[in-house]
Amino acid sequence: MSENAKHDGKASPAQITYANMLFYGAWSGLGILVLTYFLYISGIVPPHVPLKEIPLLWSQPVHTYLELGHVPVGWGWLALIGQGDFLNFIGIVILASMTLVCYIPLIPSLLKHGEKALATMAALEILVLALAASGLVNGGGH
Amino acid sequence: MKMDHLRLPAKIALFVLVGVLLLAAAAYASGNDTVATAMASATAPDGAHLGPDTGVPWWVWPTVLLFFCFILGIIAVLAGVGGGVLYVPLVSGFFPFHLDFVRGAGLMVALAGALAAGPGLLKRNFASLRLALPVALIASSCAIVGAYLGMALPTNVVQLCLGGTIVFIAGLLLVSKNTAHPVVTKQDALSVALGMDGAYRDPATGELVQWKTHHTLPGLLLFIIIGVMAGMFGLGAGWANVPVLNLLMGAPLKVAVGTSKFLLSITDTSAAWVYLNRGCVIPLMAIPSIVGLMLGSFVGVRLLAKAKPTFIRYMVIGVLLLAGGKALMKGLGI
Numbered sequence: 001m002s003e004n005a006k007h008d009g010k011a012s013p014a015q016i017t018y019a020n021m022l023f024y025g026a027w028s029g030l031g032i033l034v035l036t037y038f039l040y041i042s043g044i045v046p047p048h049v050p051l052k053e054i055p056l057l058w059s060q061p062v063h064t065y066l067e068l069g070h071v072p073v074g075w076g077w078l079a080l081i082g083q084g085d086f087l088n089f090i091g092i093v094i095l096a097s098m099t100l101v102c103y104i105p106l107i108p109s110l111l112k113h114g115e116k117a118l119a120t121m122a123a124l125e126i127l128v129l130a131l132a133a134s135g136l137v138n139g140g141g142h
Numbered sequence: 143m144k145m146d147h148l149r150l151p152a153k154i155a156l157f158v159l160v161g162v163l164l165l166a167a168a169a170y171a172s173g174n175d176t177v178a179t180a181m182a183s184a185t186a187p188d189g190a191h192l193g194p195d196t197g198v199p200w201w202v203w204p205t206v207l208l209f210f211c212f213i214l215g216i217i218a219v220l221a222g223v224g225g226g227v228l229y230v231p232l233v234s235g236f237f238p239f240h241l242d243f244v245r246g247a248g249l250m251v252a253l254a255g256a257l258a259a260g261p262g263l264l265k266r267n268f269a270s271l272r273l274a275l276p277v278a279l280i281a282s283s284c285a286i287v288g289a290y291l292g293m294a295l296p297t298n299v300v301q302l303c304l305g306g307t308i309v310f311i312a313g314l315l316l317v318s319k320n321t322a323h324p325v326v327t328k329q330d331a332l333s334v335a336l337g338m339d340g341a342y343r344d345p346a347t348g349e350l351v352q353w354k355t356h357h358t359l360p361g362l363l364l365f366i367i368i369g370v371m372a373g374m375f376g377l378g379a380g381w382a383n384v385p386v387l388n389l390l391m392g393a394p395l396k397v398a399v400g401t402s403k404f405l406l407s408i409t410d411t412s413a414a415w416v417y418l419n420r421g422c423v424i425p426l427m428a429i430p431s432i433v434g435l436m437l438g439s440f441v442g443v444r445l446l447a448k449a450k451p452t453f454i455r456y457m458v459i460g461v462l463l464l465a466g467g468k469a470l471m472k473g474l475g476i
Binding site: 011015018033040061072073088092096 | 250
């Protein structure tokens with residue numbers, strides 16, 4: 001993100017790299033989402049919670065869904081990835097992970113241009129997103 | 143504000159939206175009628191029980207949701223608002239889903255839209271990474287707090303706060319007059335330190351537009367509140383990002399809108415993880431919402447050149463007031 005790049009109206013190389021990574025990641029995630037959803041609702045991959053039971057659960061608070069549907073929290077879905085409903089989480093997790101992944105190459109790029117403050121912020125952002133993704137901040141629930 | 147001012151595609155979109163809403167309301171009402179006869183076919187030891195069996199096949203609601211979100215996507219683009227801000231109040235008000243799942247899906251809807259729009263905005267320099275980095279760090283950290291609060295508070299309290307927020311947003315849309323090129327006479331010290339300046343080439347005029355920010359500290363502080371609200375309600379936060387970046391911090395409107403959309407991809411990610419980890423994302427309803435809204439957004443962008451957005455904007459304000467009122471009533475148990 002040099003001064004020249006900033007003021008000639010063109011995006012910086014770091015910004016372009018971020019954009020390219022985001023483009024391929026986001027559209028891959030969305031493509032996978034559509035594909036796995038088809039496998040799920042068509043019954044090709046049987047679900048963990050039967051499809052006809054979901055409408056009985058989605059009107060209730062989340063704890064009811066978790067309890068009666070025997071749905072795991074956090075990363076517990078990984079153990080059920082072979083089930084149609086949890087297969088969908090591959091695409092969802094790709095979408096939710098893209099920002100974190102795109103931030104990683106930002107740090108060396110910013111440091112290379114002497115942008116220590118912004119590089120620190122990018123590192124902190126990665127920590128915040130990793131913390132959220134880890135499930136360590138999952139207290140509460142009603 | 144007459145219907146005559148609307149072009150045919152916008153009229154069709156409006157009528158379909160009203161039709162789908164009526165269908166949703168009718169199906170919801172029929173479901174409520176059967177509560178007494180079909181309650182609690184399964185009960186867990188602590189009293190958790192299944193909802194009413196409405197007799198509606200499982201595929202009906204996802205199909206209705208797909209079409210509803212498609213129309214919502216068109217309307218959102220034409221009205222210049224994010225999909226999430228319409229999705230959460232309308233779907234929680236007129237569909238049979240619990241608010242926990244609506245917020246989870248709302249965040250995924252806003253996130254998917256922001257991720258898809260991000261690359262184009264970044265490449266055209268309408269979204270500025272330099273502007274986004276500090277703001278995103280504050281907003282995404284606070285979105286986790288908001289998501290935690292939203293999960294911890296009783297549903298009626300969240301409904302009440304959501305209703306109040308939606309009514310406030312409607313008011314904000316009514317009175318807010320964004321400025322294309324705000325005048326920033328002096329870049330403040332924090333803005334200089336963080337390098338919150340840049341330039342973009344306006345495709346309409348070919349002009350190189352230089353920009354810098356001011357009032358950076360109060361702007362950054364406001365993103366604490368914006369982040370908490372984004373996480374708490376799953377609304378997305380474009381409705382708040384744009385006025386703060388544009389009116390307060392002095393970013394040109396195109397940079398404010400572009401950076402706001404890009405910011406959602408970061409802010410909503412942190413909140414979305416909390417909802418995901420808590421089991422608040424049900425793929426059967428979340429995925430048709432994402433796909434419908436994204437397809438609708440693409441159509442909306444094509445219609446933008448033909449439609450008269452002013453009427454749609456007022457209509458959206460009206461719908462938000464209605465949805466906000468309904469959320470308030472739900473929160474009050476009326």
